[in-house]
Amino acid sequence: MEPLRIHQGLVYPLNRSNIDTDQIIPKQFLKRIERSGFGQFLFYHWRFDDDGNPRPDFSLNDPKYKGASVLVAGENFGCGSSREHAPWAVQDFGFKIVIATSFADIFKNNCVKNGILAIQVSEEQVQTIMKMAESEEYTLSVNLEDQVVYDNEGFEVKFDIAPYPKEMLLNGWDEISVTLSYEDKIKQYELAHK
Numbered sequence: 001m002e003p004l005r006i007h008q009g010l011v012y013p014l015n016r017s018n019i020d021t022d023q024i025i026p027k028q029f030l031k032r033i034e035r036s037g038f039g040q041f042l043f044y045h046w047r048f049d050d051d052g053n054p055r056p057d058f059s060l061n062d063p064k065y066k067g068a069s070v071l072v073a074g075e076n077f078g079c080g081s082s083r084e085h086a087p088w089a090v091q092d093f094g095f096k097i098v099i100a101t102s103f104a105d106i107f108k109n110n111c112v113k114n115g116i117l118a119i120q121v122s123e124e125q126v127q128t129i130m131k132m133a134e135s136e137e138y139t140l141s142v143n144l145e146d147q148v149v150y151d152n153e154g155f156e157v158k159f160d161i162a163p164y165p166k167e168m169l170l171n172g173w174d175e176i177s178v179t180l181s182y183e184d185k186i187k188q189y190e191l192a193h194k
Helices: 085-093 105-113 123-135 163-171 175-180 183-192
Strands: 006-014 070-073 097-100 117-120 139-143 148-150 156-158
Touching (some): 097 123
Antiparallel strands (some): 139 148
């Protein structure tokens, strides 16, 4: 995974709450064994009609959000099943940051494991970001080290993150990387306990 320190990106506002993992990536697309290729199915039933044609009334199909890397949504984002495919689809589509008023715990943990920063802020702050992103091409910057989200027009909000997931994201580590950082100690232990 790539380290995440400062990210600046176009914001896509998804003004919905209780977006569950089946809406993020429907079950019929869970047949792949690798982590890539799921982005094309992100929000599939909202983005496409029954014939697979893009729905013009779904905002993510609007060209003004092409290349967005910051997703903003309402409360309880990622609820439902524990499928890790949901953050895989979010990431594969191009989102590196998800901002919401709350997250399902499993989804939030799966985000960290896959290099996505899930930021929880207040309803008022989410609505401010949504209004800006709906009215114009809107870019936000996220500084993980300082734990702040800001724009060039004076908006700024601090966010909380526990030390362990912060360290993982700053260093681009997954749990295997963390384990491998102790490889020398593991070898010493194994040699001493044959």
